[in-house]
Amino acid sequence: MTRMKFTPLSILFITIATGILNIGCADFGNNSPENAGTISGNLTGLDVGASVILRSFKNGSLVKVAEGKTTENGDFSITPEVPLERGFHQLIINKGWPVVLITDSTEAPNIQATIPLDNKYLTEALIEGSKESSLLAKYYASVMPLQDSLLKSQAALRTLSNEQKTEANKAMKMLIAEIDKTSLSFIKQNEGHPATLAALEQLNIETHATAFKSVLKSLSTSFSDSDYYTMFKKKYDASTTARTIPNQPPPKKTNRKNGQYAAGDEALDIVMADPDGNVRKLSDLRGKVVLLDFWASWCGPCRRENPAVVKAYEKYNSQGFEVFSVSLDSNADKWKNAIEKDGLVWPYHVCDLKGWGNAASRAYGISSIPHALLVGRDGVIIETHLRGRALETELEKLFK
Numbered sequence: 222m223t224r225m226k227f228t229p230l231s232i233l234f235i236t237i238a239t240g241i242l243n244i245g246c247a248d249f250g251n252n253s254p255e256n257a258g259t260i261s262g263n264l265t266g267l268d269v270g271a272s273v274i275l276r277s278f279k280n281g282s283l284v285k286v287a288e289g290k291t292t293e294n295g296d297f298s299i300t301p302e303v304p305l306e307r308g309f310h311q312l313i314i315n316k317g318w319p320v321v322l323i324t325d326s327t328e329a330p331n332i333q334a335t336i337p338l339d340n341k342y343l344t345e346a347l348i349e350g351s352k353e354s355s356l357l358a359k360y361y362a363s364v365m366p367l368q369d370s371l372l373k374s375q376a377a378l379r380t381l382s383n384e385q386k387t388e389a390n391k392a393m394k395m396l397i398a399e400i401d402k403t404s405l406s407f408i409k410q411n412e413g414h415p416a417t418l419a420a421l422e423q424l425n426i427e428t429h430a431t432a433f434k435s436v437l438k439s440l441s442t443s444f445s446d447s448d449y450y451t452m453f454k455k456k457y458d459a460s461t462t463a464r465t466i467p468n469q470p471p472p473k474k475t476n477r478k479n480g481q482y483a484a485g486d487e488a489l490d491i492v493m494a495d496p497d498g499n500v501r502k503l504s505d506l507r508g509k510v511v512l513l514d515f516w517a518s519w520c521g522p523c524r525r526e527n528p529a530v531v532k533a534y535e536k537y538n539s540q541g542f543e544v545f546s547v548s549l550d551s552n553a554d555k556w557k558n559a560i561e562k563d564g565l566v567w568p569y570h571v572c573d574l575k576g577w578g579n580a581a582s583r584a585y586g587i588s589s590i591p592h593a594l595l596v597g598r599d600g601v602i603i604e605t606h607l608r609g610r611a612l613e614t615e616l617e618k619l620f621k
Contacts, residue, residue: 518559
């Protein structure tokens with residue numbers, strides 16, 4: 222059962238925030254209620270003074286932002302000192318029962334619930350005043366009973382005989398299939414809603430890459446500033462990089478020294494992050510003549526070669542020439558400082574900070590730097606091992 226490997230994000234929605242809220246109704250009316258920015262509700266079944274902690278999802282983790290207490294009749298009210306930004310937030314009720322919200326300071330979510338005795342997630346609760354929170358609760362109401370059954374089945378495996386384990390594994394596969402079906406259906410029916418990000422949590426990114434791409438695209442304008450979206454985007458981009466560039470270089474096609482690709486070969490795509498964390502793709506430059514330049518800040522010959530590359534860029538960029546620089550650095554600050562100091566003004570700088578373990582250099586079979594390949598407008602390599610005057614001569618031919 223390799224399918225259910227829970228990441229820290231899964232912990233947010235499964236072992237911490239499995240809040241199932243079966244919605245009775247929801248108030249989607251006034252977008253600016255009088256008590257905007259306040260989260261309130263009534264929780265029956267708790268002692269007076271039970272804690273209700275509000276946490277926000279930031280930079281991959283949950284950060285406590287405010288706390289309230291229940292009154293004698295179970296009411297609570299929380300108004301954060303710093304207004305909530307639109308995104309995923311979580312209430313932890315009495316250190317055990319979580320509720321996940323998608324809200325901000327313009328809304329006033331209200332939760333009405335009875336604390337159950339037999340489990341650690343809420344049932345038959347009502348959320349009003351936050352449309353996306355209500356929609357999110359609807360998804361959890363359908364998927365979390367399945368997830369709960371799956372977790373219990375996995376926990377029970379160790380006590381079963383081999384024959385029983387075979388049957389249990391079959392049952393778990395059926396549960397996984399049902400979870401996938403439920404999540405994909407929710408995504409399809411609610412395109413453009415931030416709540417669909419929660420459905421991605423249950424899906425294997427390799428198997429359901431299309432669903433990940435669809436959800437991220439539908440929210441790229443309306444929700445891309447949220448930390449939760451950003452983390453899924455990085456996860457998807459990382460999986461794309463892994464599919465594009467293998468962890469191990471493919472078998473060498475020849476015994477060429479330094480680099481297994483030569484003139485006439487199609488350039489392997491590179492998908493990697495730039496200094497600002499944006500994903501850059503070599504394939505995005507199709508239609509231009511591109512110098513694919515492998516270098517590093519610590520490489521003396523590379524730094525001495527940079528002025529020639531800068532000169533070529535300044536001369537031919539307006540005619541359709543671009544530079545795609547792949548750094549073999551492991552220190553981000555040194556990489557960024559070298560870019561600035563050497564005046565490498567083109568936007569296509571990428572690095573995975575793995576030094577000689579850089580995925581792109583391994584895939585290209587690079588054993589020494591500097592190493593440059595000139596790629597034509599059709600993505601086919603024109604020439605390799607270009608330095609100094611050799612680069613200038615080749616560009617003169619192309620742009621004559």
